[in-house]
Amino acid sequence: GAVVSQHPSWVICKSGTSVKIECRSLDFQATTMFWYRQFPKQSLMLMATSNEGSKATYEQGVEKDKFLINHASLTLSTLTVTSAHPEDSSFYICSAREVSGANVLTFGAGSRLTVL
């Protein structure tokens, strides 16, 4: 079946540095990928929709200059947390929809970011 890989699965960084998280569709092509964020004991919150070859669409309240999204190919989307601060510590999850498939999303296992 369809598989989405996220890397790294966990990362610790210093405040002020930038961190890149990759989301790859391993055996299918995805024109659209989604990035979510989850705080402890809270819902997954959709951050942005990543479209291959075009700018990402951000949800209300999400800083696009803080969370840079690039979807350069049909199998890769990246989320870069710029100038990270401790409040950016969270669990980030991506999902992808196959180009030719049914309306089913495949999710990555998530990436846990801890900013010191």
Add this chain to the structure above:
Amino acid sequence: GDSVTQMEGPVTLSEEAFLTINCTYTATGYPSLFWYVQYPGEGLQLLLKATKADDKGSNKGFEATYRKETTSFHLEKGSVQVSDSAVYFCALGAFGNEKLTFGTGTRLTIIP
């Protein structure tokens, strides 16, 4: 806006016990409803779904019925197994729209 309220966990049950995880929603229109499951170290997987009122989704012994009158989509299983230990997410989405609204997730632990 749309929202999903899900039973808070964690939930711990003995093997072969009956499981209910409550989920209620608020939404405009007639959304599709989903249950996703996340096993340790893996991504969320679609467990079951229902696209209209009174539909029953089922998979792997789990069931949930789309109740429009009570705006609910409770997850049930008659006899749980240790392998069912995971985090379960209730979600809603407009038909044909991948933008899902999730609940907080419920961690389920089954003890032998």
